[in-house]
Amino acid sequence: MFYTDETAADAMEAAHERAREVDADADAMDRHADELHAHEARGFCSHFGTVGYLPTPVYAEQVGLKPGEHRCTGGCRTVFPSEAAWIKASTDPFAQPVKKVTKPGSTPLPAAQ
Template sequence: MFYEDETTADALQADHEAKLDADVQQAEREAAARRSQAHEDAGYCAHLSAVGYLPTPVYEEQRGVRPGQLRRTGGCGTVFASDEAWYAALNEAELNPVKRTGRPGTTPIRQADNAEPGGNA
């Protein structure tokens, strides 16, 4: 969109600069993703997901979690005292590495048919 007092060159320059800014932001995000993946590939937890307290747990990882706490899913099982503690660990996973000990994801307590998981199939 052009304004009456704006030259074509000014408008194109602003558009070009906006595209460059987006490219820089995308490159930064891709670099962060590569660092996180390398951290996990080395066997360390990046603390990317967690589950919180529920009165009736849905996942095995929620058992023993108290109100306000979060437990890391996907490998290390670390219990965080609060959302803030989890976010701090998430943002600084490379500074305080924790070895991954389990499989990725969560373990449902019950299957869709309400049968206990791990039955003989």
């Protein structure tokens, strides 16, 4: 879209600047992903998922949780006192590295008969 006081060159420069910003953002995300992969390759957890408390657990990892608690399913099995605590840990897993103790994932409990 052109404005009356804008030339085609101005519009093209603006489009190229937006493309450069997008490329810079993509490069930053790629670097962060590489850092997370290296962190996990060294045996540390990135806390990418959790299961939370349920009165009737669905997953083995929920057994023993209290209301509000979340257990990491990224491999460390850390119990977080709240969802906010897990979000903080998963936002910066490098701040307080936790070693993985098991493979990532959750284990469904057998269905009640």
